[in-house]
Amino acid sequence: MARKTYVAAIQEALAEEMRRDPRVFLMGEDVRIGVFPSTRGLHAEFGGKRVIDTPISELAVAGAGIGAAVNGLRPIVDLMFGTFLYLAFDQIANQAGAMRFMYGGQTNVPLVLMAQNGAGSSAGHHHSQAVHQFFMNMPQIKVIMPSTPTDGKGLLKSAIRDDNPVLFLHSLSLGGKRSDVPENEYLIPIGEADIKRAGSDVTICTVGPTVYTALGAAKTLSREGIEAEVIDLRSLSPWDKGAVLDSVAKTGRFVAVDESFPSCSAASEWAATVAEAVFSQLKAPVQRVTNKDVPMPFSPALEKAVLPGEADVIAAVHKTMAYS
Amino acid sequence: MARKTYVAAIQEALAEEMRRDPRVFLMGEDVRIGVFPSTRGLHAEFGGKRVIDTPISELAVAGAGIGAAVNGLRPIVDLMFGTFLYLAFDQIANQAGAMRFMYGGQTNVPLVLMAQNGAGSSAGHHHSQAVHQFFMNMPQIKVIMPSTPTDGKGLLKSAIRDDNPVLFLHSLSLGGKRSDVPENEYLIPIGEADIKRAGSDVTICTVGPTVYTALGAAKTLSREGIEAEVIDLRSLSPWDKGAVLDSVAKTGRFVAVDESFPSCSAASEWAATVAEAVFSQLKAPVQRVTNKDVPMPFSPALEKAVLPGEADVIAAVHKTMAYS
Amino acid sequence: MHHQDIAVDVVLDIYQRILRIRRFEEAVGLLFRQGQLPGFVHLYIGEEAVAAGVCAALTDEDTIISTHRGHGHVIAKGGDIKRMMAELFGKATGYCKGKGGSMHIADFDIGMLGAIGIVGGGLPIAVGAGLSAWYSNSNRVSVCFFGDGAANEGSFHESLNLASTLALPVIFVCENNQYGEFTPAQNAMNITDIADRAAGYGIPGLVADGADAFEIYRVTAAAVERARAGAGPTLIEAKTHRRGGHAEGEEAFLAGQTYRDEAETAEAQAKDPLLLLHNYVSENKILPANQLETLDSNITQAVAEAVEAARNSPDPALESLFEDLWL
Amino acid sequence: MHHQDIAVDVVLDIYQRILRIRRFEEAVGLLFRQGQLPGFVHLYIGEEAVAAGVCAALTDEDTIISTHRGHGHVIAKGGDIKRMMAELFGKATGYCKGKGGSMHIADFDIGMLGAIGIVGGGLPIAVGAGLSAWYSNSNRVSVCFFGDGAANEGSFHESLNLASTLALPVIFVCENNQYGEFTPAQNAMNITDIADRAAGYGIPGLVADGADAFEIYRVTAAAVERARAGAGPTLIEAKTHRRGGHAEGEEAFLAGQTYRDEAETAEAQAKDPLLLLHNYVSENKILPANQLETLDSNITQAVAEAVEAARNSPDPALESLFEDLWL
């Protein structure tokens, strides 16, 4: 086991899968040089046919990925920033997710879409929105958002081997994060949560970069004597309802932490599910901690204030603990 | 007061507002002839400069609406089917909703977008998805989905006078519905729900065509002695939390009915909000009734089975009533 | 119109494809008017020579992608009219088990990769099909059918440019039937020939007479050769006419409004591809009249059987909603 | 390069616009390297003659829309460098009160309708600005700046076609700096001149030397005249060079990889628009050397003051998050 960065782990996942399966290839804007460094170096090893720089044409590039996938290849399409997926939204919602069902099972779409999700680099509204909630609403699109290098590698490898369309969301803010990455080949199944911290008093459910926010908050809370269980969902669609409901059954309190605008967010989905499924075990109302409901500002101070912070999580936990 | 169809009421709203304010104009694909008949006849009265047929170019047409709106006009852009909004998603999420904030209040975007939402005409996945949940997530986009001709007219007129971007969603399946439409000018404010039926036992919250599903279910339930309060939200963003929470405070039971795929749906948002805000008054877990989580099928039998039906609503109510 | 460079069996093959489409579509139109078909239906009558001429120049390995007006493409590629008709009825025996419908028929076994209801939505997918051929060093060619209206979608631009940049074996067949719904093409673009857009991507752009199946066959064959040689995509614009409305039942939308004049309708009638080809085949004595009649009655009979079978087929079981999901 | 048909005060006006952009951008580059600026920064150095030449041909009523590489456009249109610099620092005194940042500067008072971080995202909005001028029978012209990379987005296609169809007063200015990020334009399209795409929309397409501010001024003035006369849009392709990287700090992305060769860098250097114009103005004795120096030192001074003011400005108050929302 070596400690590796998120970027290095993703690089490994891509390279290993491309070595393993000649049908796997990568395309997108500047994947050759690697605007996001996780695709860097692949061109040197695999050449221009398997690491394809494309024009800036998100709709066509995503659609070409779908077309290649239904023709027996296993494309990985890097669309760079999550907000650029908006330009390919039609192909994803209307085609990728639906084709198999719509054509009565005649085909399937083993496509991986990659993008950076959410804020944190003070890049303004056009580069800082979280998009996962949109794709969670679409039937038959899998969505993963691993928070550690280890999970990133294992889940991305699973995504590439998956016979269905998978959206892999990563975060610029996690690019330099390190964790122990096994030397041997491993996979992490899509749909399994990871309990990052056991706790008996409250369940905090989250995903992606806010896992660290939640863990930070849990540490502070622990000093006050409140033991939070922190669940990193890792996969958003399908998601590990079992793990969450089991935890809430134990703690009786639930806080959803989600970097997203509040309405129709992942946090809303988790909170509604918990409220529906384990109502009798709830000792306090479910709580959501999300972005403030305003566009993403540029100023670092404002950006920080919009995003869910440790203080927000702590406040939500306090609220749920104080409830009676 | 005369009984008018939904289509006629929308026609009136458009014509009245175009008469009132020369800055108001309409553009879209075939708005002149009127693929959806609500724009029909406007060209004869207002001419080609105010009723503009466009090429099939959703992204540019929506963006042109934004550009016209920030330059002092009040465009109404008809994008036909809700799923075609996917092609304009970038302009809506990145620009229309954000511009005012992003540019520090220098401008505003008095734009109305129109589209038909959801299923019901057996047109297959590409023409039958509900899209409202996506736009509910976007800060600073208003979303309305009136269920009656009367509300349609009053809300659309409010939308046209609103200084912010508003998405007006209508439904082919409601086009022929009739209700009493006042002769005199009237407006219905965005953000106010309408309690369609008072009841003491359970609150059913819904919007658009499923209002009728909920009312049908309420009628059946009433025969069993269960009195449901049926709330037609009419506006989805902002939405009338007050009306819903007051009702649940009274009934103690909550069922959200929403024609949408389940995850991150409007139903999830309403259910989470209720569970968060009036937990102590809840006598039973909140319930969601949504589409089945599969792409939209063509076959009328299958389509019907995917959509929330009266039986589904009744089952959810029974579940919440039986809870103890 | 002449077939000097085209073998007689190809001529007959094209003729049969056209006839099969025509009889199928006539039956569909009637069924729709009788209220027997759910959803929307967009007929291909008047445009048959395009699909027939193009598909006759393809092998079974080559793939096509289609549009909301897709029945003709499926039939031209060799689709089974029984399974098509059942799909239009939304029946379990249909191509997509009733899940797709008129706008979403596919037959992956014959390289018919699906009809797509989103205008312009098929072009990127066709580029991907071409990309897979290029990637696998296969000889396959990918064809995309789309309309004049679709040529104004961003996807058209991105797809032609992407295919050109990677020199992919894709043939873009624009069926310019002069209208997108009720909007004349000339009101939606400021050019006469969509083929002229090809220059903006550095690829050949050709105008062909969509009523002349032989011409369509010839330009397609040349584009196929070019594509297989690795020289990249071609844009073919077939000038054509739809004889009927945009969608069946459009009279309801129109409510007395008109958008076409009589001269145009007369022109479309004169350029009817079935009529032209029928006359050509008869005049050139390629097949005697009685054999032509037999052909027609056989096809008409097959269509009638397809209708009967579809009508008698079961609706899909509700459980089928939970099939054909994630593998 | 010659200015025979251009008044001397226009020459000097253009010169100052270019100089102001250059000094501003140099300061921004330095600040970024010093870690004083948040977010991403894309400099316009090397391309200044385009914005300056275009904007000199516009009135204050005419509008422009810009890109992620937008500082030069704002300054050329007459923007206030104090409020710009404050915005880059994310301060309350910035153009957007710190909410926009480098990629989202706007000044609606001078017809600068905003920079847009989505590649190609500005084109449809510029069409809307042109539409509003057409609708209101105003004389206003709408200009959209965008890059060679943006010319491959669907929005380019839809926007040019829409503007052409309605004959709107829009001028599309493509700044072809040969790269979209690290991808050479010639790897992303199969044509040499993006201007050739204009034919696909039935509008004029012109190639101009982006290092020659006079040529840019001239072609823009002609396009403005055309637009005001109601004859519709024009596509101008300015061949230009960005002297620096795609974004400041790109060395980190590159990690030793290169994407440009020395010949090219040398060419860009030789075609530096400030250098060329400076030499021209000096050689033609349009302004004596000492006045040129004064000009430069005044601008440099103003930029330094803008930096100082920005640095000393307050961060936006957290309550400002809840301002500039729905009216």
Ligand SMILES: Cc1ncc(C[n+]2csc(CCOP(=O)(O)OP(=O)(O)O)c2C)c(N)n1
């Ligand atoms: C993205 C999108 N926009 C609009 C529509 C509605 N629509 C269906 S067919 C059609 C006209 C298409 O015209 P064209 O491409 O010329 O094809 P044709 O119908 O003439 O065969 C339109 C606008 C759609 N299905 N998809």
Ligand SMILES: Cc1ncc(C[n+]2csc(CCOP(=O)(O)OP(=O)(O)O)c2C)c(N)n1
């Ligand atoms: C829709 C979209 N795709 C990708 C990007 C990432 N991106 C930012 S700038 C850029 C290159 C743009 O190239 P060009 O249009 O030539 O402008 P230049 O940077 O050369 O001025 C890219 C790909 C983006 N911002 N928006």
Ligand SMILES: [Mg+2]
């Ligand atoms: Mg057409």
Ligand SMILES: [Mg+2]
């Ligand atoms: Mg460039």
